[in-house]
Amino acid sequence: MEEVKPQLLKITFDGIEVEVEPGTTIMQAARKIAEADESQGHLVPPAMCYYKPLPVSGGKCRACLVKVSAGSAKDPRPMPKLVPSCITQVQDGMVVENTTNPAVLDTRKSIVEFLLINHPLDCPICDQAGECHLQDFAFEHGSAKTRYEEERRTFDKIDIGPHVQLHMTRCILCYRCVYTADQITDKRVHGVMNRGDASEISTYIEKAIDNDFSGNVIDVCPVGALTDKTFRFKNRVWFTKPEDAHRDCDKCCGKTTLWYRGDEVIRVTARKNTWGEVTDFICNTCRFEKKSTKDWVLEGPTKVKRSSVISANKYRKDLVAKPDFALKLAASQFKQIDDSRPYTTDEETIRHQSIENNDKANHRSLAANNN
Amino acid sequence: MARKILTEHINVPGIETFDVYRKQGGYTAVEKAIKTMTPEEVVEEAKKSGVRGRGGAGFPMGMKWGFLAKPEGVPRYLVCNADESEPGTFKDHHLMKCIPHLLIEGMIISSFALGANKSFIYVRGELMYVIRILEKAIAEAKAQGFLGKNILGSGYDLELVVQPGGGAYICGEETALLESLEGKRGNPRNKPPFPAVKGLYQSPTVVNNVESIANMSWIINNGGDAYAAIGIGRSTGTKLISASGHIQKPGVYEIELGVSVDEFLNSDEYCGGIRKGHYLKALVAGGSSVPILPANLITKTAAGEDRLMTYESLSDGGFATGTMLGSGGFIVFDETACIVRNTWNFSRFYHHESCGQCSPCREGTGWMEKVLHRIEHGHGSMHDIDLLVDISKKIEGNTICPLGDAAAWPVASAIRHFRDEFVWHITHPQEATAPGAVYMGEMVLG
Numbered sequence: 001m002e003e004v005k006p007q008l009l010k011i012t013f014d015g016i017e018v019e020v021e022p023g024t025t026i027m028q029a030a031r032k033i034a035e036a037d038e039s040q041g042h043l044v045p046p047a048m049c050y051y052k053p054l055p056v057s058g059g060k061c062r063a064c065l066v067k068v069s070a071g072s073a074k075d076p077r078p079m080p081k082l083v084p085s086c087i088t089q090v091q092d093g094m095v096v097e098n099t100t101n102p103a104v105l106d107t108r109k110s111i112v113e114f115l116l117i118n119h120p121l122d123c124p125i126c127d128q129a130g131e132c133h134l135q136d137f138a139f140e141h142g143s144a145k146t147r148y149e150e151e152r153r154t155f156d157k158i159d160i161g162p163h164v165q166l167h168m169t170r171c172i173l174c175y176r177c178v179y180t181a182d183q184i185t186d187k188r189v190h191g192v193m194n195r196g197d198a199s200e201i202s203t204y205i206e207k208a209i210d211n212d213f214s215g216n217v218i219d220v221c222p223v224g225a226l227t228d229k230t231f232r233f234k235n236r237v238w239f240t241k242p243e244d245a246h247r248d249c250d251k252c253c254g255k256t257t258l259w260y261r262g263d264e265v266i267r268v269t270a271r272k273n274t275w276g277e278v279t280d281f282i283c284n285t286c287r288f289e290k291k292s293t294k295d296w297v298l299e300g301p302t303k304v305k306r307s308s309v310i311s312a313n314k315y316r317k318d319l320v321a322k323p324d325f326a327l328k329l330a331a332s333q334f335k336q337i338d339d340s341r342p343y344t345t346d347e348e349t350i351r352h353q354s355i356e357n358n359d360k361a362n363h364r365s366l367a368a369n370n371n
Numbered sequence: 372m373a374r375k376i377l378t379e380h381i382n383v384p385g386i387e388t389f390d391v392y393r394k395q396g397g398y399t400a401v402e403k404a405i406k407t408m409t410p411e412e413v414v415e416e417a418k419k420s421g422v423r424g425r426g427g428a429g430f431p432m433g434m435k436w437g438f439l440a441k442p443e444g445v446p447r448y449l450v451c452n453a454d455e456s457e458p459g460t461f462k463d464h465h466l467m468k469c470i471p472h473l474l475i476e477g478m479i480i481s482s483f484a485l486g487a488n489k490s491f492i493y494v495r496g497e498l499m500y501v502i503r504i505l506e507k508a509i510a511e512a513k514a515q516g517f518l519g520k521n522i523l524g525s526g527y528d529l530e531l532v533v534q535p536g537g538g539a540y541i542c543g544e545e546t547a548l549l550e551s552l553e554g555k556r557g558n559p560r561n562k563p564p565f566p567a568v569k570g571l572y573q574s575p576t577v578v579n580n581v582e583s584i585a586n587m588s589w590i591i592n593n594g595g596d597a598y599a600a601i602g603i604g605r606s607t608g609t610k611l612i613s614a615s616g617h618i619q620k621p622g623v624y625e626i627e628l629g630v631s632v633d634e635f636l637n638s639d640e641y642c643g644g645i646r647k648g649h650y651l652k653a654l655v656a657g658g659s660s661v662p663i664l665p666a667n668l669i670t671k672t673a674a675g676e677d678r679l680m681t682y683e684s685l686s687d688g689g690f691a692t693g694t695m696l697g698s699g700g701f702i703v704f705d706e707t708a709c710i711v712r713n714t715w716n717f718s719r720f721y722h723h724e725s726c727g728q729c730s731p732c733r734e735g736t737g738w739m740e741k742v743l744h745r746i747e748h749g750h751g752s753m754h755d756i757d758l759l760v761d762i763s764k765k766i767e768g769n770t771i772c773p774l775g776d777a778a779a780w781p782v783a784s785a786i787r788h789f790r791d792e793f794v795w796h797i798t799h800p801q802e803a804t805a806p807g808a809v810y811m812g813e814m815v816l817g
Binding site: 062115191197 | 756758798
């Protein structure tokens with residue numbers, strides 16, 4: 001008997017054709033391309049709120065907006081707006097433009113700007129620095145200067161439970177921690193309160209989050225808003241050395257990454273895949289209480305991307321992940337950057353326009369006064 | 372006198388009670404629909420009438436009903452959106468307060484057409500007294516056998532629930548309304564799936580505005596074709612307009628779509644003209660979120676044709692020289708109104724009401740408000756104007772729900788048409804911040 005295979009859908013993503021199963025999102029299709037060919041990693045849209053292990057996440061940060069220039073083979077009209085690639089399902093014959101579309105890159109740049117206007121930019125004292133998704137996102141897509149002159153919103157730090165500290169000022173409201181609490185713990189006691197840019201992640205009247213899997217909110221947080229109190233200010237991640245390890249745990253899978261400084265385990269986290277997503281959630285016992293090598297069975301060094309700051313000066317050549325052909329990659333990206341992008345001449349344009357408009361307005365009001 | 376459909380009997384004393392409403396011919400449409408028609412025939416009448424959603428987007432109601440998925444064994448819901456919170460719009464409030472049975476009659480017919488056995492009216496929480504009026508009317512209708520089990524012996528059951536909202540503007544967006552109705556935080560959902568497939572409690576749902584639903588009793592009594600005969604082109608029927616601002620007679624008016632803007636603004640039957648001794652400066656034609664128009668584009672389109680009160684004519688010329696009919700919040704400004712201050716005020720509203728779910732709207736609305744606040748208070752600089760335009764462009768179209776667009780359009784259009792007023796605020800900070808100061812430099816007389 002032959003198994004009935006679901007018919008594969010063919011889509012074109014930035015000129016690369018890929019076949020995926022029905023129900024796949026554009027983001028997953030792009031990741032499939034990158035997994036098949038490492039040098040295409042830069043094609044994958046960034047995800048700040050979408051998190052594959054947490055269903056229903058995504059669609060909020062708008063960082064992954066892409067242009068669908070043909071909806072499907074049946075209906076090849078382009079979609080009128082940019083669509084969030086993380087939650088938009090592919091259709092057969094869909095044509096998607098990501099890095100090849102200047103409007104998409106321009107929008108992405110503005111999303112960085114929006115996410116950063118209320119972010120404290122305190123990376124030098126933030127524990128997340130070095131493994132922060134917002135840092136990567138801003139580095140890859142943002143501009144070096146801000147146009148925001150007003151005061152930034154701030155919040156007081158809140159201790160939620162004995163292990164987790166909430167620093168709301170850094171939060172980008174991705175809702176991942178809310179979904180984590182909803183989906184992998186019994187009872188959610190924290191959520192989003194208030195509205196608009198005043199909304200904040202908080203517990204009900206500063207109640208402590210207390211259950212066996214509460215520590216996972218630290219791993220899913222893309223920024224330094226939720227941090228591990230046992231690791232706070234202990235070290236910078238690029239001075240530590242990750243090792244995969246496991247132990248028999250009656251609550252969770254027990255598969256973790258140990259972060260060493262010298263011989264000392266200073267932090268335990270869940271293992272993460274290429275996209276920074278947790279592969280298996282771990283319990284608080286593994287995370288916070290087993291901080292000695294003798295508790296663990298070591299499996300060897302964690303594979304870290306060469307581009308990551310964590311891998312800096314640390315490994316023997318044979319242990320480092322294969323370099324992603326840096327020059328070739330740079331060359332391919334170099335072509336894709338369009339010099340006529342508005343932002344590159346932004347300040348100049350703005351100044352010119354202002355002067356021009358100012359002249360016009362003055363001229364008009366002069367004319368009005370003379371009459 | 373123009374023909375009235377919704378407000379024909381609104382001045383009859385005691386019309387809010389069942390008996391008086393019944394004497395004026397009320398509930399005959401329910402009898403006709405339930406006893407002599409099939410649900411498909413009712414939907415067909417709605418399609419024929421061409422009535423377009425009165426909440427703002429103007430999507431044809433019959434077509435929306437046609438999209439409703441009808442899987443076996445899954446309940447379907449009708450939800451009436453009475454969370455009217457758009458600044459400048461107060462027509463649904465007036466309708467529900469004065470003639471609640473009209474809405475209830477429409478709800479019964481529409482629910483019957485869609486096969487819904489439980490329907491909801493989601494009213495904004497500030498209107499608690501209206502909720503009591505509606506609940507009293509529902510109790511009366513139930514006592515007379517028009518609601519509840521086995522309506523008029525037809526075997527059709529309908530329960531009508533009035534649900535007060537918490538007073539958030541965002542809950543007027545249909546998916547946020549459904550979330551709120553389910554008891555969750557009122558965050559809009561990502562679409563697709565649309566409510567017609569997965570709405571309230573993951574069941575197929577139709578969400579309609581109060582005014583759209585209230586039209587149904589007339590449509591059933593007189594036929595969809597008779598309704599389509601009123602109005603011009605694809606703008607059929609009548610529309611309630613909430614007129615406010617610097618006019619002689621502010622209030623709610625029912626107009627036949629196709630009346631010219633000039634007539635609506637200046638005739639004694641409607642607004643009665645600009646208040647004495649002043650002249651027209653600007654108009655917001657459909658609630659705060661539509662683009663503002665300067666005086667020279669109000670009564671004539673850019674092509675020189677008369678502008679009419681229709682969906683098409685008001686949006687003639689796109690956003691460059693046109694606007695939208697929206698929800699019918701007709702706000703008129705005379706020359707004493709400061710456009711910068713007004714734009715700041717609108718922007719402040721959207722900043723306050725953004726749900727904070729998606730980043731462009733959450734951060735962008737606050738940013739725009741702060742920049743406008745700066746300009747209004749004499750601390751602006753010339754590049755702030757272009758910055759505002761740029762922010763509004765970056766918000767527009769990139770958000771989950773239309774609130775982002777609604778926040779961006781007033782700012783972009785105010786700068787498009789009144790740029791010199793913004794420039795004056797920046798170049799003359801002292802004059803601009805003096806109490807009651809208004810830019811008088813260049814005025815296009817309407």
